Amino acid sequence: QKEVEQNSGPLSVPEGAIASLNCTYSDRGSQSFFWYRQYSGKSPELIMFIYSNGDKEDGRFTAQLNKASQYVSLLIRDSQPSDSATYLCAGTSGTYKYIFGTGTRLKVLA
Amino acid sequence: NAGVTQTPKFQVLKTGQSMTLQCAQDMNHNSMYWYRQDPGMGLRLIYYSASEGTTDKGEVPNGYNVSRLNKREFSLRLESAAPSQTSVYFCASSVQHSYNEQFFGPGTRLTVL
Numbered sequence: 770q771k772e773v774e775q776n777s778g779p780l781s782v783p784e785g786a787i788a789s790l791n792c793t794y795s796d797r798g799s800q801s802f803f804w805y806r807q808y809s810g811k812s813p814e815l816i817m818f819i820y821s822n823g824d825k826e827d828g829r830f831t832a833q834l835n836k837a838s839q840y841v842s843l844l845i846r847d848s849q850p851s852d853s854a855t856y857l858c859a860g861t862s863g864t865y866k867y868i869f870g871t872g873t874r875l876k877v878l879a
Numbered sequence: 880n881a882g883v884t885q886t887p888k889f890q891v892l893k894t895g896q897s898m899t900l901q902c903a904q905d906m907n908h909n910s911m912y913w914y915r916q917d918p919g920m921g922l923r924l925i926y927y928s929a930s931e932g933t934t935d936k937g938e939v940p941n942g943y944n945v946s947r948l949n950k951r952e953f954s955l956r957l958e959s960a961a962p963s964q965t966s967v968y969f970c971a972s973s974v975q976h977s978y979n980e981q982f983f984g985p986g987t988r989l990t991v992l
Contacts, residue, residue, distance in 0.1 A: 812984060869921045869922040
């Protein structure tokens with residue numbers, strides 16, 4: 770079992786809809802979580818990070834963390850075709866551990 | 880600011896050849912990382928350097944060596960390349976180790992024949 774799990778997708782949503790991306794983790798010691806966006810052939814770039822239980826909003830993006838259930842999610846409101854990319858969830862714990870999930874491919878249909 | 884730079888962008892090697900991937904950052908970050916990304920496997924940490932003068936193994940260190948040349952530069956060396964090392968390699972840096980955002984370089988696409 771990977772320490773950070775994501776559904777590989779693709780997740781297809783129509784333009785203007787809410788895209789919901791989910792991530793579960795196995796290490797209860799994980800403290801910080803990050804969502805990166807990666808366009809095809811490009812490097813990952815940070816969208817959001819979250820440390821505390823609850824929701825964190827930034828523009829069209831909302832990150833949600835539930836430590837009791839060990840899941841993290843990313844909501845993208847008013848999805849645009851330019852949001853089509855692979856979204857990587859990463860969690861940190863311990864000394865070096867910055868563990869990435871395999872990513873979820875999102876397709877926003879115009 | 881260039882951020883994180885990597886050279887080369889593309890490289891083709893024959894089995895058994897050696898090469899060094901170069902990485903530099905101009906953000907005065909303390910920590911630097913080398914990842915490889917393979918289809919269906921996500922990003923896997925090869926080696927990291929929490930601070931200048933230290934290096935440690937990550938998840939998949941076999942077949943690689945690293946050097947933290949100074950605070951700016953962190954190189955990855957393949958001593959005897961194998962086809963299993965065909966991958967996209969990303970260098971990243973962060974202000975401090977583990978709990979901060981990582982900034983990624985553009986990647987090196989390596990093919991080993």
